[in-house]
Amino acid sequence: MAVGVLLVTHAGIGHAHRAVAERLLGKLPLIVGVYELDFDAALEVALAQAGAILRKVDSADGVLLLTDLYGASPSRVGKELSLRGSRVRRVAGLSLPMLLRVLNHAEYDLDELARIAASGGRNGVVVDDG
DSSP: OOOEEEEEEETTTHHHHHHHHHHHHSSOSSOEEEEEEOTTOOHHHHHHHHHHHHHHHOOTTOEEEEESSTTSHHHHHHHHHHTSSSOEEEEESOOHHHHHHHHTTTTSOHHHHHHHHHHHHHHTOOOOOO
């Protein structure tokens, strides 16, 4: 399996997540592309730029597209990208536990990785009263 991963986020978020994952894991087991959306970006420009990155990470096994905030501009760009022909599964709420969980289960298919991403995000939230 060779699912690609694309992080579509607000500025400053996606590259930081990938950098921490690389620091913790070394060479990443999946290709992870990043598109950080500037706050003033025009939608068509953002779609063209993000689409170019999506094509680079796309494989016959599809692309897991992770966005930082459901309904915000990066999420809307991700939705538009998913309608343009590539096999894409979208998961919102990007967090480091979510990304690491996906990368630690790189052998799974696209549908299962989407479930793993959501689970990693949920299970990464801990109330620590200690």
